[in-house]
Amino acid sequence: MYLVPLFPLLGAIISGLFRNQLSKTAAGIIASGAIAASFVVSFLLFFQVKSGGAIAVTPLFTFIKTSAFTIDFAFQVDQLSALFLLIITGIGFLIHLYSTAYMHEEEPHHFARYFSYLNLFVFSMLLLVMGANYVIMFIGWEGVGLCSYLLIGYWFKNTNYTAAAKKAFIMNRIGDMGFLLAVFYILQKVGSANYATVFAFDGFSSTDVTTICILLFVGAMGKSAQLPLYTWLPDAMAGPTPVSALIHAATMVTAGIYMIARSNVLYSASEIAQHLVAIVGLATALFSATIALKQNDIKKVLAYSTVSQLGYMFLGLGVGAYTGAVFHVMTHAFFKALLFLGAGSVIHAMHHEQDIRNMGGLKKHLPITHITFLLGCIAIAGVPPFSGFFSKDEILAAAYAHNPIYWGLGVAGAAMTAFYMFRLYATTFLGSFRGTQQQLSHLHESPISMTLPLMVLALLSVVGGFLNVPEVLHGNAALHHFLSPVLTSESKHSLSHSTEYILMGSSVAIATLALIFAINKFSKNPELGEATGLGKTLANKWYVDEAYDAAIVKPLNSVSLLFKNFVEKGIDGLVNGSGKLVQYSSRQVRLVQNGQVGSYILYMVLSMVILFLLWWNQPILTKFIQKIF
Amino acid sequence: MGTTQLLFWLLSALSIFSAMMVLISKNPVHSVLWLVLVFFTISGHYILLNAQFLFIVNLIVYAGAIMVLFLFVIMLMNLNKDAEPQKSIWMKLAGAISGGSLLLIFVSVVRSASEMQSKQALLKTGNIGLIDQLGKTLFSEYVIPFEISSVLFLSAMVGAVAIGKKH
Amino acid sequence: MALTNRSVAIDRSPMTFVESLYLPSIFKGMGITFSHIFKKKPTINYPEQTRPFSPVFRGLHVLNRDEEGRENCTACGLCAVACPAEAITMEAAERLPGEENLYREEKYAAKYEINMLRCIFCGLCEEACPKDAIYLSETFAPANFARKGFIYGKDDLLIPNKNTEPEAYAKAKGLNQ
Amino acid sequence: MIVLAFDFALFLEKLILIAVVIFGSLGVALYTTFAERKVAAILQDRRGPNRAGPFGLLQPFADGLKLVFKEEIIPNTSNKTLFIMGPGLAMTAALMTSAVLPWGNKVELFDRTIALQIADVNIGMLYVFAVVSMGVYGIMIGGWASNNKFSLMAALRGASQAISYELAMGLSLIALVMVTGSLSLKTIVEQQMLPGHLWNIAYQPLGFLLFLVCAFAECNRTPFDLPEAENELNFGYHQEYSSMKLGFYLFAEYVNMFISSAIMATIYFGGYDIPFLDESKISPNIAAILGIGALMTKIIIFIFVFMWVRWTIPRFRYDQLMNLGWKKMVPLALANMLLTGAIILWLQGK
Amino acid sequence: MPIQYYIALAVILFSIGVVGVLTRRNAIIIFMCIELMLNATNLLLVAFSKMHHGAALAADAATKVGVEGQLFVFFVMVVAAAEVSVGLAIIVMMYRNVHSVDINFLNRLKN
16 A cells, blocks of 8 residues: 555655656656556555455554654545545656656756656655545645645746745645644644544534634645635646646645545534535635636636636535535546646647637647547536536536525536636637747647547546436446445435436536637637726736735735834844843953863863752752742 | 782772873873773773673773774874973863862762662672673664664764865 | 787776685685695705806816926916906915925915905916916805905915825815715 | 682693693794795795704794894884883784683593683683784884884884774674674584584685685785885884894784684684594593694694795785775675575574 | 772772863873773773662572663763764864864864
């Protein structure tokens, strides 16, 4: 079991330490091979879990031991983590493969550094998923944060990119604070961080549970880019595109989902927290969908789309549809990774041009990319029988059962999703080419190692939904049954079949309409001029960054300035005055410190003698000590 | 008074005398040799206490290795001249007085430790100093300290080489 | 330019591990030295044993006597003249009556000295002597403590009388060996 | 009056034994000098000393006499005390090892069973090691006290060489101790005498080779005789010495050679064990004498090997010497130790 | 042998070491005095080890009480050896820089 994270760790160490020695090929093979090996082991583990079904906790060694609690470095592989393992290692492997081609222009040692980071990321993510307690999860949590930072700032010579990396790091820290507090809270209350112990603990008051859940959710908000901590994710697109695909779409950002799904027992016990999760999720889904409508950067669109989809997942979690959320994580991992990689392929072909206004008509130049991208778009838009349909529909159905308003807003978001995705698709691949002549002449389909992952992911995006065909469609809801031992507190909605049909039909219809509208609007003559009014607001992301700047950064700066002045004038005078006093007196005392070792030792011996003498006559010593204190 | 007592007094007197000579000798090489003699007498004490292993290790490590190292350094530096820097007489006096008073304090502490008055150190018998006893304990209960000390030693060696290298 | 065909290019390639252990070559060398235990020794126990001289060996000088035991030398000085190292000096004296049994001619060498430190044992004195008075024998000049000892006088050079001291004569001739 | 409470007979017995061993060692060393010249001569197809006494057998006494009657020169600028101490220390260290060597089994005389070993300490091997490490002092003090740069350099060379090779020697001995399980030399010999038990050379061939090489280096014998390199360093650390002090140094070297041969014979070649002979069947006294004879034979063979090597192999260069010591001997000794340990564990596991 | 004798001997040796450190200026001699102090403590440790062993031996003939004291001495020796190797290297460096082993030359940390 420990092999799964061990391989990526070894890969990271080897390609990291020997980055100056390894050739590009060797680094690629080592890194990809490590993930492949880990994938194979995960696969075996998956089937073991599937057949055995028992939750296995493997303690490796004692990590922290205090009188109050003991934390083992233990791994737990159950249905939930087995599924995540497959997603992480599987998609991770595809993206490693993709990266060997995508990053091929880098210097060898940068190339190896990249793969080292990537492997380290996979290792941390596996640690996060496999940990048998919150502390191990937190280690992985911080590890993925670190790797995300390193990878966003991979091209560290560009200060904008490093700024984006720092932003991601700091935003995440705010969330991590919540997580850490939650862990402390749990440790303090339960005396253990093991999932089994925590979930079975019955000494929580409802306030405790709510506090823990909200604190955990703050952590999830940071990591999974929910309102109001989402702004780092679009900026994180500064990193190489495969990184965006792996970290900022498929895996890391779903860590929040994983955490909440893992803690479903706690959440189900706290209605307030659930409502909070649902509302924040829904708000994020809608809010970022509106922003995505007007973005022109191919990766930005995908990034906001990711935020939006994450919102859906949280909605699912909030309404108790844990399976749906996890299912959506999986399908989203397939098609969003696909879309990012497709975007990467486009960017690669366009020589690092990311603005869709300068693209168009790439259909005939990049046939494989085009088809796979199209499949991805259909999947995300929720057209049956593609994977996105099943997962999104499950969440929406659960939302309807919970509150029809949620459903209505959710469908609106889905419609926007379909619209902006096909806007993206149409402006990129349809119509005529709008880039420079030079770009046109260099347009080429990507190499096989890039298109192969695309094709695999496209296949998965198409068929991935059949893993969990709901009962209403005469499926067997395989994933649902598989996960049920872990997600014990899943709320079953009791909608009649006819209601479900209507819900499905309406959401699909709305999404399809939006889709067709988008294709019509953008395929031939896209209006890509400067947006006005609401459009401008949307294009500027609701001015959230500016608002943050005005509301937090600027006041903070001015307050700091004020304090600085105050401190410099007032307090510094005081401090400097006392400092001068100390300086003067120490100048006198310093004469004792003549730098000659002999005299120091002499002082030492003399003081020892004096101490002994005092000890001899203890009353004097006692009085002396009393006088001092 | 048996042979053992006689040997004890002889060795003690010799070790104190040689320790004094370490201080008094002007020539560092003589100091080293007197110190070697001190180590020999202390090794003799170990034999009296039937600590055979420590006896031999003391000889190998202190007399055979450490002091040779000292000799090496002194000889290479050509410090055999008597022109060694001397402290002023007052500093010497102060040092001697404070060291002496430390000794006085120690002695009075020891004398006042009443429970020590009747205690005896076992001479000649007792097998804990034998190599198999020590070895078994060392390699069962004290393996980790042993390994750590070996790491310490290795790092000291590396450090010494690194410091001593000409730049 | 190759002067001989014996030159061998030196192999300066670094030693392999086995070579750097030196063991094979050490054993080879030890074998060679061990085999020398069984070799015949070329040295001899010198004073007890001697090697035969070559027929042309030129050793210490000897002043000869005739059949009746009279000195052959007439102190003519030809040997001194012939000597390239100028190692020979002599003083002549006239034979007095009654000394006929000692000296063959009426003139003889009262003093005859050869400085053995100067002499190069070339044998030219022997060539020059008309009276066959001086010969180079097959003996060495023995070691001595002072330079003076190497100036051989007449007593050292003159061969013992065959008639009065036959043993010494035989020894000087090397006949008993 | 102090009553010394010990067995006077035992004291006397040990005293005699010590005297015998020391004078025996000195005697052997004396004749080793002669043997050295003789062996050198034979290996070089010469005859060697043969004038003093029959076959030159009195030659060593003549040499000794010569050394004693030579003029004694103590350099003016030397450190007198230490100058005199140096040779003495070298000699003492050389002779001290013989205390723990079993020279034979036991003899029965005057109704007493006398063990032919001065002290059977159970850390004999470590004692040997400690004394060997003391030997450095003689060289260093002598070299330094001469107040001569060449002597000092040679002394430092000698000391560092001795220290370097002590390491490999200790490691090869550890492998041996792992085989025997005892540090007592007597026990080691008795183990090898057991029926069905081979000599330790059969179990530790590599260890023996390493020990042999280290013994050469510790005795400052060619090819490791850099401390007394005549041509480079004007005769080495004892350059300023003359007369019997020089004799002591030279003599100490031969005593060392004798003792280290004895150690090798004892720990690797069965000591006083006579192969294919059951000692228990003959009377102990005869067995003891035969045993001493066997030990002496082995020692003489080793001494011959020492000389044989000296007259075969040229001297190492200093860097070659250090390279050999640190880069070859120490790793090999470690590997030998590891291998021995692994095999012992494997055999125990079976 | 009364343990007091050993304590007294060790204390005297220790004090001699202290006086040496205080009165000498040669760094090597100071170093040697430190070794002397270490040895005094070692002796004391062994003596105490035997003291405890003797006390425990009366009750149990196979006792191993006191073995730790001797092992500790062993560790002290290891540490002393490490200390000497590094310390002497430092002294050699110092000698190379200021051509003296007088500790009073080292009265500032710069240079």
